[in-house]
Amino acid sequence: MVNSQPQPQNAIVQSSLIGGENNSSWTIADSARLYNIEGWGDPYFGINSQGNVTVSTGIEGNTLDLAEVVESLKARNLDLPLLIRFPDILADRMARLQSCMAQAMDRYNYQGSYRGVFPIKCNQNRHLIEALVKHGRAYSFGLEAGSKPELMIALASLDSGIDKQALLICNGYKDREYIETALLATKLGPKPILVIEQPQELDLILTISQELDIKPVLGVRAKLDSKGIGRWGNSTGDRAKFGLTIADIVRVVRRLEATDRLDCLQLLHFHIGSQISAIGAIKNAIREASEIYVQLIKLGANMQYLDVGGGLAVDYDGSKTNFPPSKNYNMQNYANDITAQIKDACDRSNVAVPTLISESGRAVASHQSILVFDVLGTSNVSYPDVLPPSEDAPLAIRNFWQTYQAIDSTNFQESYHDAIAFKQEALSLFNFGYLSLTQRAETEQLYWACCHKIAAIINECDRIPDDLENFAEIMASTYYANLSVFQSIPDAWAIDQLFPIMPIHRLNEQPTVKGTLADITCDSDGKIDRFINAKQAKHLLELHSWNSSQPYYLGMFLVGAYQEIMGNLHNLFGDTNVVHIEIDNNGYRVESVVRGDTIKEVLSYVQYNGEDLLETMRCRTEKALQNKTITLKETQKLLQNYADSLNNSTYLKVDRSSRSLKQ
Numbered sequence: 001m002v003n004s005q006p007q008p009q010n011a012i013v014q015s016s017l018i019g020g021e022n023n024s025s026w027t028i029a030d031s032a033r034l035y036n037i038e039g040w041g042d043p044y045f046g047i048n049s050q051g052n053v054t055v056s057t058g059i060e061g062n063t064l065d066l067a068e069v070v071e072s073l074k075a076r077n078l079d080l081p082l083l084i085r086f087p088d089i090l091a092d093r094m095a096r097l098q099s100c101m102a103q104a105m106d107r108y109n110y111q112g113s114y115r116g117v118f119p120i121k122c123n124q125n126r127h128l129i130e131a132l133v134k135h136g137r138a139y140s141f142g143l144e145a146g147s148k149p150e151l152m153i154a155l156a157s158l159d160s161g162i163d164k165q166a167l168l169i170c171n172g173y174k175d176r177e178y179i180e181t182a183l184l185a186t187k188l189g190p191k192p193i194l195v196i197e198q199p200q201e202l203d204l205i206l207t208i209s210q211e212l213d214i215k216p217v218l219g220v221r222a223k224l225d226s227k228g229i230g231r232w233g234n235s236t237g238d239r240a241k242f243g244l245t246i247a248d249i250v251r252v253v254r255r256l257e258a259t260d261r262l263d264c265l266q267l268l269h270f271h272i273g274s275q276i277s278a279i280g281a282i283k284n285a286i287r288e289a290s291e292i293y294v295q296l297i298k299l300g301a302n303m304q305y306l307d308v309g310g311g312l313a314v315d316y317d318g319s320k321t322n323f324p325p326s327k328n329y330n331m332q333n334y335a336n337d338i339t340a341q342i343k344d345a346c347d348r349s350n351v352a353v354p355t356l357i358s359e360s361g362r363a364v365a366s367h368q369s370i371l372v373f374d375v376l377g378t379s380n381v382s383y384p385d386v387l388p389p390s391e392d393a394p395l396a397i398r399n400f401w402q403t404y405q406a407i408d409s410t411n412f413q414e415s416y417h418d419a420i421a422f423k424q425e426a427l428s429l430f431n432f433g434y435l436s437l438t439q440r441a442e443t444e445q446l447y448w449a450c451c452h453k454i455a456a457i458i459n460e461c462d463r464i465p466d467d468l469e470n471f472a473e474i475m476a477s478t479y480y481a482n483l484s485v486f487q488s489i490p491d492a493w494a495i496d497q498l499f500p501i502m503p504i505h506r507l508n509e510q511p512t513v514k515g516t517l518a519d520i521t522c523d524s525d526g527k528i529d530r531f532i533n534a535k536q537a538k539h540l541l542e543l544h545s546w547n548s549s550q551p552y553y554l555g556m557f558l559v560g561a562y563q564e565i566m567g568n569l570h571n572l573f574g575d576t577n578v579v580h581i582e583i584d585n586n587g588y589r590v591e592s593v594v595r596g597d598t599i600k601e602v603l604s605y606v607q608y609n610g611e612d613l614l615e616t617m618r619c620r621t622e623k624a625l626q627n628k629t630i631t632l633k634e635t636q637k638l639l640q641n642y643a644d645s646l647n648n649s650t651y652l653k654v655d656r657s658s659r660s661l662k663q
């Protein structure tokens, strides 16, 4: 049925944009389907009967209500945006990885063991590394360092007094200090494995180990011929930035042999890139690496470990496909394929299987962090009250009005093109001085009134005409989000990565608006207009109607890897508050709180001193007082605000008593 009657109310027109009037039969199952929460969130995230997102540890019964948690954190003066970490989820990710590897080894009769190591670059925050080491002890989970600062974190974090088995893999470019530190640390118990990434590192390592009289455990990082895929696909191949070519590796073997040190070479490492969406790429790489491993044994190296690097992907859109934000395999498939290939290569050459190492970062750390932020305001395309133009109005306006009046289901497509033409004509007339500012405003109102009428008709259509396909985008709302894309999800801006985003409450209510998110930086790139979807990313997100008297919380999920650490201070928005929450069957506990940056702290990063700034402002006001351009009361208020702001968060406080950012 086509409804061509004018729609009198803004709310109804909005809701008609995405499927009829506010539908009271909407259920949480509809929301679950819409946001595909099972696809990307299972088993950690779900929706409860109150319509709120739930967080679970993966263990039956340990579930909490995320919206309630946010309310109670706010009551503790922990304002949004908030990054909430769940170490229990981190623990579950490690347990799963361990269990998948164990199952695979069982299945293929792999007579060796698996040792996970966490690549610190993925998320260096102390609380996270501490939680990881603590929960990882059950499986002797180790750490991978890719730089000197990361080596320092790793050395202090792994305590061989508690866990002798955990490995410390030393990747990255190395200088004398790096190598000396790693070698000397072997005296404390742990055995760092120095992975040679560049041919010239070997001589330096040999010299230093002789000086210190400490025998190193060495690895080589191979540039495989097998390519990764996607964005990080060229982390490998002959021209890759890292690693040794096969000729380099053979040279390393010869050199070690000549110095009677071939027994030091124990590990082969490769890394074909992050977020490998297709299992085929992983299989190819393992096949090649397994063969290199076996050949190194044949050359006389004392091989013990095969380190398959990172790359185990995360299904950000939940589609289970080989699209870049997804993956066409699960963790068990990954474990099976790796184990089977290595076992096969070793059996063929009759050598013992290696201790298998993987450096999964993304797959371990992503799920445990959620960024929760609130909406400060919205800008909707308004549905103006348009009145008939006066008799003496310019012809263009009178014609425009007639077009508006006549829109119906038979002519809406043509009417839309007419409306665009009228709007353009009005602009030309204005530019030549034939329309007043008020008249130009009238034509703009008419244009939007036409669009609203057309939107209502399109919504009832079975098939949307091609030229009106992006009509929803024209009519989209903008929701202003209290966050900085550059600080909190840099990859969404820098490399168009997708993360699942959805409201964390009101999920038993139909979302009646489609919109994009704009952050509070002054940068036009500070927006989110790509959202997960089954095939191609979609440009608009389904959102609930917003009003200033009630908070509206959105969650961005799977942000625990890379996002936290690569964020930058664009517009001087600093770190958000961070909390760690432990879940058990009695509820939850706020384990640790890391306050976000204050304005004073952020200013100090760019060499401003808060005290000096305040003093400068005090002098300014003193002068203004003398000149009588400011009152004493105004001075007090200004200085008080300035001083308070220095100690406050860089993000906005939501003032529900007045409309703060409503456009």
Ligand SMILES: *Cc1c(COP(=O)(O)O)cnc(C)c1O
Binding pocket: 119, 121, 122, 144, 146, 171, 271, 273, 274, 275, 309, 310, 311, 312, 359, 360, 361, 362, 363, 561
């Ligand atoms: C980045 C990196 C990793 C982690 O990769 P993920 O895809 O996050 O698992 C592992 N090893 C090395 C050498 C890396 O550079």
